[in-house]
Amino acid sequence: MAKLSAKYSREPLTVKSTSKPLTCSNPFESVVFLFGPTGVGKTELLLDLDPEKYSVVNADSIQVYRHLDIGSAKANTETLQAIKHYLIDVYDPWQQFSVGDFVAYADEACREIHAQGKIPVLSGGTAFYFKHFYFGLAEAPPSDEGVRQRLAEEIRVRGDAWAFERLTQVDPLSAKRIHPSDMYRVSRALEVYEGSGRPLSSYKIPSTPRNGMKPLILGLWREGDELKQRIALRVGQMFAEGLVDEIRRLIEMGASESWPGLQGIGYKEFFQARKSGEASLSMVREQIDRNSRFYAKRQMTFFKSFASVHWMNPKDKREILSLIEGYR
Structure with a gap:
């Protein structure tokens, strides 16, 4: 597997680290999980992490795709320059990126980050990525x-x-x-x-952590009404930033609803509307907002199945950063 510093970052970054090497030799022993529903505020929190101590491993199933920036709420250039990100813009949207691919690439990213004397922070909202990274893959047959x-x-x-x-x-x-x-x-x-x-x-999923993993697991939450408002604002911001133009560019590339990368919320609604020929732009926007809210509920249900989670409101930023800084 190729080194991840250039290929698996949206833009290659050169950050001189002054951190001392980690005391543990196992690159998976010290890992931070930072998860929560869509729109909860994970990206904002990442900006407060010390880039000399931490690097981010993206755990969002749509942000791994190139050309899908606005609809996936991909970290902007400012954020990517502030702290190193891995697994952003890994595949083209017509390619299949499986959970097995994620685990393999995330493993390699963690090894590289550990070799730099830093701690990897897995951040995203794709719950089964975290589950399989933590416990491993079920012994199901490979994709045919x-x-x-x-x-x-x-x-x-x-x-x-x-x-x-x-x-x-x-x-x-x-x-x-x-x-x-x-x-x-x-x-x-x-x-x-x-x-x-x-x-x-x-096919059963293993029930014990793999690779001696002892992660700090942080779950972000907000009150229901507040999260709904944030999701609505986020959807509005996507349209204001040019989501429709992004869809047009994808269509010019030959995009179709069958592309794996376009199965995500914020994209599939456009292509479903295009296929039916009935939905208006306002209806598509309403569908994205509604689907995002339903998805946030499903995410929370899945994340609550994790044990030993420190559930924190993003407003308690000082306490969250203190927990992360105290974990080594």
């Missing part, structure tokens, strides 16, 4: 390109509703865990069943 392409074509013809109904028939346990609109995970579960004859839920 032929099966995946056949399923993708069948879903394109029959529709997303058919795919989820099919999943409820062959793997009801996975269907309970996966939201009907999360077509990446629906497709993956169907792919496993079609390829192996076993439901994905029958």
Whole structure:
């Protein structure tokens, strides 16, 4: 695997570190998890971290894609220059980036960050990235390109509703865990069943942390009404910053709703509207806002399944930074 300093950062940064090397030899022993629902304020907090001591490993499933900047609320140039980021702009949006890819690249990033005498901070809202990075991957069969392409074509013809109904028939346990609109995970579960004859839920995820990992786990939360307001403001800001123009550029590139990177909220609504030919721009905006709120609820449900989480309100910034500084 190539070194991550240039390839897996949005812009190569040169930061002279004065930090002393970590006392532990295990690059995974000292890791900070910083997670929370969309719009809670994770990025703002990262700006207060000391770049001489910490580097950020992106744990957002859409921000790994190039060309998807505004709709994914990707960190801006100021933030990327303030503190080193890994796993930003890793793949093109027509490429599949799996949870296995994330774990492999995040592992390499942690090794590089540790070698610099710093602590990696995994920050994002893709809950299953954190889960599989922490505990490892289920012993499910690897992705089968032929099966995946056949399923993708069948879903394109029959529709997303058919795919989820099919999943409820062959793997009801996975269907309970996966939201009907999360077509990446629906497709993956169907792919496993079609390829192996076993439901994905029958492959168990390890229950103990891997690599001797002892992370500091920080979960950010806000009151429901406040989070709704922040999400609405965030959606409005995306449109003000040029989200529609970003969509136009993607269409000029030949983008289609089948691209893996365009399954995320903020993108799929446009391509669904384009396919139906019925939705107005205001309706698309309302759908993005509504889907973001529903997604935030699902994120919190998943994150609450983690043990030993320090749940903090981002307003308590001093206490949060104190916890991080005290962890080494």
